[in-house]
Amino acid sequence: xxxxxxxxxKTKKSKAAPSHERFLEAFRWMLLTRxxxxxxxxxxxxxxxxxxxxxxxxQEAVSVACGLFLKKNDIFAPLIRDQAGRSAxxxxxxDVTRTYLGSRLGPMxxxxxxxxxxxPQENQLAMVSHLGAMISVTVGALMAxxxxxxKGFVGLACxxxxxxxxGAFHEGMNIAAVEQxxxxxxxxxxxxxxxxxxxxxxxxxxxxxxxxxxxxEGCALDGTDLDACLEVIGGAVKRARAGRPPQLVVASVxxxxxxxxxxxxxxxxxxIKREPFARDCLKVAEQTIADLxxxxxVTLGQWRKEAAATVDEAIATAQKEAPPEGDKEDWCAIxxxxxxxxxx
Amino acid sequence: MSITYLxxxxxxxxxxxxxxxxxxxxGQDVGGTFGGAFKxxxxxxxxxxxxxxxxxISEDAIVGTAIxxxxxxxxxxxxxxxxxxxxxxxxxxxxxxxxxxxxxxVPVPITVxxxxxxxxxxxxxxxxxxxxxxxxxxxxxxxxxxxxEDAYTMLIEAVAIDDPVIxxxxxxxxxxxKADKLPTEGLPTGRARITREGRDLTIVSYSAMVHxxxxxxxxxxxxxxxxxxxxxxxxxxxxxxTVLASVARTGCLLCVGESFPWGGATAEVIARVAAEGFHLLxxxxxxxxxxxxxxxxxxxxxxxxxxxxxxxxxxxxxxxRE
Numbered sequence: 261x262x263x264x265x266x267x268x269x270k271t272k273k274s275k276a277a278p279s280h281e282r283f284l285e286a287f288r289w290m291l292l293t294r295x296x297x298x299x300x301x302x303x304x305x306x307x308x309x310x311x312x313x314x315x316x317x318x319q320e321a322v323s324v325a326c327g328l329f330l331k332k333n334d335i336f337a338p339l340i341r342d343q344a345g346r347s348a349x350x351x352x353x354x355d356v357t358r359t360y361l362g363s364r365l366g367p368m369x370x371x372x373x374x375x376x377x378x379x380p381q382e383n384q385l386a387m388v389s390h391l392g393a394m395i396s397v398t399v400g401a402l403m404a405x406x407x408x409x410x411k412g413f414v415g416l417a418c419x420x421x422x423x424x425x426x427g428a429f430h431e432g433m434n435i436a437a438v439e440q441x442x443x444x445x446x447x448x449x450x451x452x453x454x455x456x457x458x459x460x461x462x463x464x465x466x467x468x469x470x471x472x473x474x475x476x477e478g479c480a481l482d483g484t485d486l487d488a489c490l491e492v493i494g495g496a497v498k499r500a501r502a503g504r505p506p507q508l509v510v511a512s513v514x515x516x517x518x519x520x521x522x523x524x525x526x527x528x529x530x531x532i533k534r535e536p537f538a539r540d541c542l543k544v545a546e547q548t549i550a551d552l553x554x555x556x557x558v559t560l561g562q563w564r565k566e567a568a569a570t571v572d573e574a575i576a577t578a579q580k581e582a583p584p585e586g587d588k589e590d591w592c593a594i595x596x597x598x599x600x601x602x603x604x
Numbered sequence: 605m606s607i608t609y610l611x612x613x614x615x616x617x618x619x620x621x622x623x624x625x626x627x628x629x630x631g632q633d634v635g636g637t638f639g640g641a642f643k644x645x646x647x648x649x650x651x652x653x654x655x656x657x658x659x660x661i662s663e664d665a666i667v668g669t670a671i672x673x674x675x676x677x678x679x680x681x682x683x684x685x686x687x688x689x690x691x692x693x694x695x696x697x698x699x700x701x702x703x704x705x706x707x708x709x710v711p712v713p714i715t716v717x718x719x720x721x722x723x724x725x726x727x728x729x730x731x732x733x734x735x736x737x738x739x740x741x742x743x744x745x746x747x748x749x750x751x752x753e754d755a756y757t758m759l760i761e762a763v764a765i766d767d768p769v770i771x772x773x774x775x776x777x778x779x780x781x782k783a784d785k786l787p788t789e790g791l792p793t794g795r796a797r798i799t800r801e802g803r804d805l806t807i808v809s810y811s812a813m814v815h816x817x818x819x820x821x822x823x824x825x826x827x828x829x830x831x832x833x834x835x836x837x838x839x840x841x842x843x844x845x846t847v848l849a850s851v852a853r854t855g856c857l858l859c860v861g862e863s864f865p866w867g868g869a870t871a872e873v874i875a876r877v878a879a880e881g882f883h884l885l886x887x888x889x890x891x892x893x894x895x896x897x898x899x900x901x902x903x904x905x906x907x908x909x910x911x912x913x914x915x916x917x918x919x920x921x922x923x924x925r926e
Contacts, residue, residue: 435659
């Protein structure tokens with residue numbers, strides 16, 4: 261594990277005391293996410309969700325920081341473990357529960373499910389499963405904004421170390437730098453691409469070293485440390501907004517779940533679970549709150565209750581709503597109805 | 605004045621750039637003083653600064669970028685240097701652009717220009733016709749203009765369409781085909797054209813093969829046969845009604861396409877006519893495509909690989925004898 265130790269030594273530790281207000285705001289989104297996702301998992305186990313459930317357990321600190329520093333007119337391209345970031349950026353819990361539970365009122369109306377959701381008209385891009393594809397899409401959206409004369413915007417696209425190995429990701433990084441768009445790519449190395457460990461994914465010492473090769477500025481990050489996440493990702497967003505080159509942040513965590521809830525993750529070794537990056541970021545944040553006495557236990561308990569109530573309400577609402585129906589669907593994949601091809 | 609098919613494509617883009625500030629052109633070598641591998645954008649970068657942009661050799665990212673820009677309100681035109689290389693961008697075109705409206709209710713108005721089809725000496729990787737692949741997937745319009753006038757009006761129409769359009773322009777027609785002037789309006793998208801009227805046999809075709817069909821019609825006219833030639837103009841949407849109406853007049857159908865033989869536009873036309881107009885047919889419908897091998901380099905092999913007038917005439921005569 262020498263290599264891992266070296267990687268850890270490169271990661272940035274926070275120097276200043278946490279900005280308490282922002283830290284607590286981020287913590288509450290993480291708490292809400294964990295609460296929501298635990299509930300989704302139990303619904304899945306109970307057979308109430310069709311398709312997969314993909315959660316971000318262990319990655320909430322990185323993810324929340326991705327959403328928290330974006331403004332409404334920024335572009336956000338989240339990936340499969342970014343519930344915390346999606347919520348912080350403004351996605352409603354109803355969008356989540358409606359999509360997972362197949363309500364026809366959700367943004368995808370039953371046409372797509374689980375994490376493949378978005379509201380592009382509200383700058384939440386809807387990911388496709390093909391990893392790396394959303395990087396260049398984000399670049400294009402940023403070019404359009406620039407072309408329209410907008411100022412001060414950024415785009416943030418999330419990826420994992422698995423997705424970093426695709427051709428699309430390489431092309432996307434390169435074209436972002438060529439176009440000099442204000443883009444932040446936050447790559448979370450959760451140490452497994454589904455079941456494949458890092459040593460079969462890439463052979464460089466540290467993924468953040470790739471930044472310079474593309475003309476990006478790069479930063480490594482201990483993704484279990486919420487305060488570091490806020491500082492490093494917040495800093496990258498700030499630099500991109502200020503016109504610095506595109507930014508790459510590589511966060512180190514361990515995925516504390518299966519790839520999806522169908523996966524028991526039995527391939528995760530006991531050895532890796534003892535690594536510093538295997539800490540649960542939510543517990544680490546709670547410990548920070550306790551250590552610094554940021555809020556008392558009563559308040560914390562109250563927050564938990566509120567999170568549970570919010571989640572329960574979003575689930576109950578979606579469960580009451582009608583599903584889509586095949587004979588009411590218009591089965592039309594293009595917007596211009598007079599150009600629809602009609603084979604009999 | 606005379607204008608070529610290629611010049612019509614350039615003029616359409618000049619007009620689009622002039623008339624619509626949302627339009628920009630994105631592709632390999634399209635910018636600078638170079639103006640594209642075929643010069644379809646020659647002079648445009650100078651005339652429209654910052655709107656005709658060279659890209660890295662990154663087909664996936666080129667289309668991905670266009671998709672993002674389109675979602676954000678632009679009307680990008682992507683030039684693939686050769687249709688063949690759009691295989692690198694298949695994921696973005698099929699899975700991103702093609703699914704986006706269906707999934708999110710937000711259309712993706714991109715136009716992807718594919719310099720398509722074979723020319724002598726171009727070989728396996730600079731000769732392909734990809735329309736059947738794109739037409740197979742939902743969410744895309746696939747245009748295959750065969751005339752200078754259509755090349756012009758259909759490209760303008762493509763950019764106006766709110767959905768992704770795959771615009772297959774035929775390289776063989778670039779310089780061969782000339783018109784006196786550019787039209788001010790054309791047939792609407794999705795409407796086929798009866799290019800030549802006849803009552804003995806319908807040949808349905810599109811893109812460069814329309815001209816092979818016309819040559820055959822001319823040849824067979826001297827033998828006393830009247831061949832009707834239908835130019836599909838777009839393979840998706842496919843104008844089944846015009847094809848059926850033609851078959852109702854002739855009772856005979858031959859489809860000609862330049863792409864590979866398995867499935868594809870010609871098979872689709874025959875399937876639809878068989879399903880909806882079986883009673884109109886006096887003989888089993890036939891089709892001709894390229895051979896089921898990669899496209900050869902040598903002119904002798906190439907001209908035997910693609911459908912040609914002799915082969916079409918042979919099959920047409922056989923059908924007419926039935």
